Amino acid sequence: MIVRSFALALASLRFRGLRSALTALGIGLATALAATTLGFRVGYEEALERDVDAMGYQVLVTGKGCPHEAATLILRGGSIPMYIQQGVAEHIVSQPEVRDATRFFMQSVSSEDGRSAQLYVGVDERFAELRPGIALQRGAWFSSAVADEVVLGYNVAEYRRLELGDSLVVQGRSLTVRGVLDKLGTQDDGTVFLPLATAQDLFERRDRLTGIGLQLHDIGAAGTLIDRLYELPSVQVVRMAQVQATILGILTSVEGLLFAFGGLCLLVAWLGVLNAALLSAYERRGEMGVLRAIGCSTPRLFLMAWAESILLAAIGVVAGLALTFAMRGGFEAFVRDTLAFVPAGPVVALRPGILASCGMAVLALCVLAGVVPALRSARQTPMTTIRGGDS
């Protein structure tokens, strides 16, 4: 009886092909949007955590200014027009809490048409050791602290088709490609690394640093260190965990909006099915009446009508999950276009759990939406077939 009811329901849905397809599409879109929204909330946080971890240091020192802005710029890669004097840097690095430190100079250079920018980062010899996961795919690190050499992020080598020994002209000076990094899935993939002194020289900022990343013996001592460094007039100190929290805070402030949006998607799906089911119940008064006249039982009639909503919901949700994957690239691009800061790597996490919960929620709502119209159909009196009903 159940199988037959579903078979008849399917035939009926196919008979109203266009309308069924549109309803299923609505359900699918709602599912996809809900899953994407939720996936983004989860994925963004993870990607941010990955990015921050990939920095390899727990405390960041920059020139005076808004420290969070500076940290965001460093995560994203950009030029910070505030510098630390080399002398001050030595003082900071020699603090007792500091186990290791990496000094860097960062400069972003826009392409001539202004549509893209290349990030150059001058790094000291500690950089490669401090940053977790960084590894050379081929070649080697710089031969000396002042060499005119570069190490390329994976994507830079790929897109510019540069090989070891090729030369890269920066600010009018020709530098030799000495190494290429492994693909890391972070900002580093798009970066050109140079020896610190070479970079400072190239961009005419001798003895100036963009920042210093500090690794501490004990992260618990960060507070004392930050308090002490606070006395220095020209620097800002910030914990990376704090940066992470601040950026996430921005996301949390729009969280309500995100969830309202997701909820709205569910509402739209629910209304879509309700509407389709009510319309179908109304249109099929005559049909249901004749089945009733023949002697079909009420539960069976109910099941036949309900099966349509269940099938529509199931088809819609499956389509929606496929749509979620299809939309992912577009959504990522959209997010990168709109948001001020987006961590590297995928920011929409499409986990089975997220997909399943969104799918189940939409399915449950739509299946429930079909109950009342189906009850209506099932209560049809056989008399509609003789008088008043339509065929």
Next chain:
Amino acid sequence: MTILAAEHVGRDYPQPRGVVRALDNVSLAIEAGEHVTVTGASGSGKSTLLAILGLMERPTRGRVVFRGDVVSSGREGGDRSVSASRLAALRLEHMGFVFQDFRLLRHASALDNVRLPLEFAGASRATSRVEAERWLDRVGLGDRAHRKPGELSRGEMQRVALARALVHRPAIVFADEPTANLDRANAERVHELFAEFVRDDGLTVVVATHHHDAARGGREVRLREGVVES
């Protein structure tokens, strides 16, 4: 043997300006194997009578007796104990219906339409298929089994409806103006089929029509303003 009887049946329809008395004190006994034609002008109560005899609607007064059991009665007749689902079960087991406008499921093939009563009664897929094909053959549509109603002529649709009314071997079939939407030749064919089922299968048939000349074979029951004339 009387298979179905109406005893002093009356039916009122409440209306804003008083009640419409669609049937009044109709008594009628239908014998097994009888071919009854109910005639009368439009509004005389033919459809109402068929609906009450066919257990689709309850009378306001009087009662309906099927094979000796009271199955439906008016409030004034006291007992209304037979539930709607019991009535549905009785229809499914013993009765078949043919309507003026065919009433086939548009999205199902002729075969799937015909097998519906068997499916509702719980027959297996194989049984319902064989039986449905057999009855489609009998109404001359063996080669149209997989067409949908939209791909059939009106005459063919009504013959599919006939097969559906008979496939589960009911004792009695009701047809409310089954030929009103058909041309003469097709109408003739439908009437012949009814006559054949009565003659060869011992079926009891009750047909309502407003054409006097359509009363053929069996007995004619003439209605006039809700009352039996003869």
